[in-house]
Amino acid sequence: MGLExxxxxxxxxxxxxxxxxxxxxIPFDFQFVxxxxxxxxSKEYVxxxxxxxxxxxxxGKFILCESVAILYYLCRKYSAPSHWYxxxxxxxxxxxxxxxxxxxxxxxxxxxxxxxxLLIPTITGxxxxxxxxxxxxxxxxxxxxxxxxxxxxDKMFITGDHISLADxxxxxxxxxxxxxxxxxxxxxxxxxxxxxxxxxxxxxxxWEAHDRLVKLPSxxxxxxDPTIKIxxxxxxxxxx
Amino acid sequence: xVLELYLDLLSxxxxxxxxxxxxxxIPFQMHTVxxxxxxxxxxxxxxxNPVKKVPAMKDNDFTLSESVAILLYLTHKYKVPDHWYxxxxxxxxxxxxxxxxxxxxxxxxxxxxxxxxxxxxxxxGEQVPSETLAATLAELDVNxxxxxxxxxxDKAFLVGPHISLADxxxxxxxxxxxxxxxxVFEGHPKLAAWYHRVETVVGKELFREANEVILKVKxxxxxxxxxxxxxxxxxxxxxx
Numbered sequence: 009m010g011l012e013x014x015x016x017x018x019x020x021x022x023x024x025x026x027x028x029x030x031x032x033x034i035p036f037d038f039q040f041v042x043x044x045x046x047x048x049x050s051k052e053y054v055x056x057x058x059x060x061x062x063x064x065x066x067x068g069k070f071i072l073c074e075s076v077a078i079l080y081y082l083c084r085k086y087s088a089p090s091h092w093y094x095x096x097x098x099x100x101x102x103x104x105x106x107x108x109x110x111x112x113x114x115x116x117x118x119x120x121x122x123x124x125x126l127l128i129p130t131i132t133g134x135x136x137x138x139x140x141x142x143x144x145x146x147x148x149x150x151x152x153x154x155x156x157x158x159x160x161x162d163k164m165f166i167t168g169d170h171i172s173l174a175d176x177x178x179x180x181x182x183x184x185x186x187x188x189x190x191x192x193x194x195x196x197x198x199x200x201x202x203x204x205x206x207x208x209x210x211x212x213x214x215w216e217a218h219d220r221l222v223k224l225p226s227x228x229x230x231x232x233d234p235t236i237k238i239x240x241x242x243x244x245x246x247x248x
Numbered sequence: 249x250v251l252e253l254y255l256d257l258l259s260x261x262x263x264x265x266x267x268x269x270x271x272x273x274i275p276f277q278m279h280t281v282x283x284x285x286x287x288x289x290x291x292x293x294x295x296x297n298p299v300k301k302v303p304a305m306k307d308n309d310f311t312l313s314e315s316v317a318i319l320l321y322l323t324h325k326y327k328v329p330d331h332w333y334x335x336x337x338x339x340x341x342x343x344x345x346x347x348x349x350x351x352x353x354x355x356x357x358x359x360x361x362x363x364x365x366x367x368x369x370x371x372x373g374e375q376v377p378s379e380t381l382a383a384t385l386a387e388l389d390v391n392x393x394x395x396x397x398x399x400x401x402d403k404a405f406l407v408g409p410h411i412s413l414a415d416x417x418x419x420x421x422x423x424x425x426x427x428x429x430x431x432v433f434e435g436h437p438k439l440a441a442w443y444h445r446v447e448t449v450v451g452k453e454l455f456r457e458a459n460e461v462i463l464k465v466k467x468x469x470x471x472x473x474x475x476x477x478x479x480x481x482x483x484x485x486x487x488x
Contacts (some may be wrong), residue, residue: 058397058398059394059398070338070341072341072342072345073345073349074344074345074348074349075348076344076348077341077342077344077345077347077348078341080340080341080344081337081340081341081344084337084340085337097321097324097325098310100320100324101310101312101317101320101321104314104316104317104320104321105312105313105314105317107316107317107348108314108315108316108317108347108351109299109313109314111348111351111352112351112352116352147485154298154299157298158298158299
């Protein structure tokens with residue numbers, strides 16, 4: 009049995025792992041864990057990852073979760089080109105710094121936009137107060153500014169002239185609001201960097217990875233299983 | 249020029265770096281950035297870290313934030329014993345997994361527990377509804393259970409038979425609610441045993457020194473009102 013990656017491409021961390029594996033020709037079995045069908049709560053999946061999150065990796069008996077850990081593992085095991093995770097002490101530190109910062113500064117705020125703009129109204133039937141939306145948007149704006157000033161600056165990519173894991177993770181996360189038809193790439197600098205990263209990955213692979221996400225606004229939520237609906241409503245409560 | 253570390257031992261991630269540097273005999277100049285006096289908001293400190301957070305590191309012209317990045321930087325630069333961040337692919341992945349997981353889970357609930365139980369009433373002079381505190385402590389318990397059942401299991405340390413960066417980050421996190429007087433080990437006997445093992449390996453003297461500030465946190469002087477105005481929005485953002 010080869011490498012197995014348990015994913016749903018609706019999730020940004022899954023897209024990072026998917027794109028990285030494909031780009032580097034790493035052979036794997038795509039085990040689809042359909043979040044919209046609640047498969048992450050299934051008995052089979054809970055055995056793989058009791059935390060019920062995606063992505064997960066299974067390599068023989070070895071199971072690993074957390075996309076950052078998975079990306080580093082794949083990089084090392086399959087000897088990916090060094091620009092992905094540079095050996096230079098300072099460049100590597102910048103990647104580590106971004107990977108640590110993004111959990112709370114980028115991933116979560118970007119998800120909140122998706123939840124507030126699309127999932128909460130569609131699944132719970134309730135609109136979110138405009139104030140909450142404004143707060144979420146302000147946070148995204150502030151953090152994107154920090155991203156530009158601290159991580160990107162005037163470089164082509166975060167570590168300099170070449171794409172790294174940091175750019176990959178940053179971009180897939182900033183794409184998340186697209187699932188609610190919301191585009192955060194409002195500054196010229198950010199839009200240009202976005203294009204460079206897409207081209208470095210390869211446009212075909214990039215959009216293949218984002219296909220399920222960009223189709224989300226037209227997904228038929230009336231087919232959502234009632235149990236899943238209740239579970240998701242519970243989860244989304246704190247963001248209302 | 250010697251390595252400079254900008255720390256306040258009130259902060260969990262600062263404690264991890266302090267212990268790691270001292271334990272490994274890494275020479276550094278300590279700059280205390282007193283959070284309770286708002287020193288992290290000064291223009292001088294913004295030169296070191298524009299994000300205005302501790303810990304921050306300056307190695308000649310190279311500045312770095314994010315404790316996980318700093319710990320990894322020190323690990324690579326100073327060639328510390330292997331057990332801290334093992335060369336073995338799977339053991340290393342386990343450390344990465346913990347370091348990624350903790351940001352939005354244990355770190356967050358330990359922070360909230362301290363602020364809701366002690367810092368809001370004692371330092372900020374703000375009452376916290378008992379339901380809020382109860383919910384925070386319940387969430388902390390859930391994360392402690394994950395620490396015990398998923399990460400520690402029946403091992404001596406989180407990743408195996410030896411202490412690693414994961415244990416250091418975890419122990420400094422649980423010191424937060426311990427300092428706040430929360431019964432962290434009630435119902436978690438394995439964690440209690442692990443705590444003592446980590447303390448022994450770190451060395452009782454260094455452990456006590458690193459935790460002196462957090463263990464006295466209940467005696468915090470009430471905040472200066474001008475400082476309160478400045479820090480309040482950031483506090484609320486930090487613990488959301």
